Amino acid sequence: MKKAIFPGSFDPITLGHKNIIEKALLLFDKVVIGIGENDSKNNLLTIRKRILLLEKCFNNNTKIEILTYQGLTIDFCIKENIKFIIRGVRDCIDFEYEKKMSFMNEDLNNTITTFLIPCSKEFSGISSTLIKSLIKNNGNYSKFIPLEIKNEPLF
Numbered sequence: 001m002k003k004a005i006f007p008g009s010f011d012p013i014t015l016g017h018k019n020i021i022e023k024a025l026l027l028f029d030k031v032v033i034g035i036g037e038n039d040s041k042n043n044l045l046t047i048r049k050r051i052l053l054l055e056k057c058f059n060n061n062t063k064i065e066i067l068t069y070q071g072l073t074i075d076f077c078i079k080e081n082i083k084f085i086i087r088g089v090r091d092c093i094d095f096e097y098e099k100k101m102s103f104m105n106e107d108l109n110n111t112i113t114t115f116l117i118p119c120s121k122e123f124s125g126i127s128s129t130l131i132k133s134l135i136k137n138n139g140n141y142s143k144f145i146p147l148e149i150k151n152e153p154l155f
Contacts, residue, residue, distance in 0.1 A: 002027070004084035004115070007034040007073045010050050011043045012154060013057055014131060016123035018146045020088035023117050025063055032082060033058075035068045044132050045154060057148045074108045085114040090124045 006021055010033070024031045033054055035047060045053075051066055058064045069076040073085060085105065087098040095116065102114035126144050134141040135154065142150050 001029045002084065003030040003032065003082050004028040004086050005032040005034045005073065005077060005080075005082045006086040006088075007036055007076075009038070009041060009043060009128065010035055010054060011041075011045050011128050012050065012131060012135075012145060013053055013149070014123070014126045014128055014144055015146060016088060016090065016119045016126045017128075018057060019119045019123050020086065020117050021058075021064070024086045024115075025061075027115070028063075028084065028086075030063055030065060031086070032065045032067055032080070034073065034076060035066070036073065037068055037070045044135065049154070053149050053152065053154075056152060057146045059148070072108075074105045074112060077112050078109060083112055085112060087114060087116050089116050089118045090127075 004024060004027070006024060008017065010017060021031060021033065035050055037047060047068055051068070054066050067080070077083070077085065087101070089095050089098055098116050102116070105112060105114055131141045131144050133139075
């Protein structure tokens with residue numbers, strides 16, 4: 001079974017995240033959505049709320065598993081026997097950053113391969129950071145998040 005992880009904070013999940021996950025489902029038998037727990041980040045949503053939103057988006061899809069972890073993604077991959085990491089790319093800045101990250105992960109463990117998947121062009125301007133700013137400033141963020149959670153209170 002080809003199992004991959006798509007790591008991130010998903011604070012909140014965006015249409016871009018969902019787009020990458022849907023593309024990854026075409027390539028892998030199982031996609032783990034890995035919510036990285038990082039105390040140094042200023043998260044808007046609790047881990048539990050992020051899990052609930054992701055569950056609503058993927059409605060019990062048997063090819064999706066939602067897990068949380070702390071520490072390095074590469075260490076989590078080793079622990080969970082995951083051989084592939086998926087990273088979403090919106091533009092050339094993302095590409096350069098993700099390329100460097102994939103090289104570092106390869107140096108740490110060369111049995112785990114990173115796949116860079118570009119999001120569809122209509123989602124290239126969406127980021128969780130921008131959506132958080134809209135939320136904090138009472139802006140309309142509904143067109144940037146998945147339809148399945150548009151009516152879901154985020155707090």
